[in-house]
Amino acid sequence: MNRSTLSLALCLVCLAILMVAQIALRPDVSQRNYDFMPEMVHSVAGESQGQFAGLPDGLVDAPLVAGVVPRGARPYRYGTSLEEEQRAGRELANPFTDEPEILARGAEVYRVFCVVCHGADGAGRGPVVLRGLPPPTSLSGANARAMSDGQMFHVLTRGRNNMASYAAQVSIEDRWKVIRHVRKLQETPQ
Numbered sequence: 631m632n633r634s635t636l637s638l639a640l641c642l643v644c645l646a647i648l649m650v651a652q653i654a655l656r657p658d659v660s661q662r663n664y665d666f667m668p669e670m671v672h673s674v675a676g677e678s679q680g681q682f683a684g685l686p687d688g689l690v691d692a693p694l695v696a697g698v699v700p701r702g703a704r705p706y707r708y709g710t711s712l713e714e715e716q717r718a719g720r721e722l723a724n725p726f727t728d729e730p731e732i733l734a735r736g737a738e739v740y741r742v743f744c745v746v747c748h749g750a751d752g753a754g755r756g757p758v759v760l761r762g763l764p765p766p767t768s769l770s771g772a773n774a775r776a777m778s779d780g781q782m783f784h785v786l787t788r789g790r791n792n793m794a795s796y797a798a799q800v801s802i803e804d805r806w807k808v809i810r811h812v813r814k815l816q817e818t819p820q
Contacts, residue, residue, distance in 0.1 A: 736811030
């Protein structure tokens, strides 16, 4: 017997042993395989907003440790006060210009999120105002025209008075694009 025939015979014997072992270790094909380290397979998940004894404060939704930034998030280092809004107005600048695709995206985001309160023309006469909610600030008024883009971005991000924050609904880029659209609305006479 030469060497290659011997190697082939050895491989066939090993394959046969593996097939027999597989059949012997799993006699019932309707059952799952043996769970090695079952705590990894069947971990106990904590209920959202629930209690969990394995955490220091016992809560599943523990707050982030100071200084931790979630993956994909960009930190926004401005508070909610009027002074912080003014600081944001001085320090932040709109990275976008009045290119047609930028304005089109800004108009689309404005139509989805802003028209309901501010109206299509930005005058603050949206459908919710007609149903009894207090009117928002007119985006074509003197106060809105005097705001810098950074201040508008801060209001969109943190909210102000009756306006809630839209940071969770509108991406950072889209907030800047909406501001470009609002500036275009301000150019048209009311």
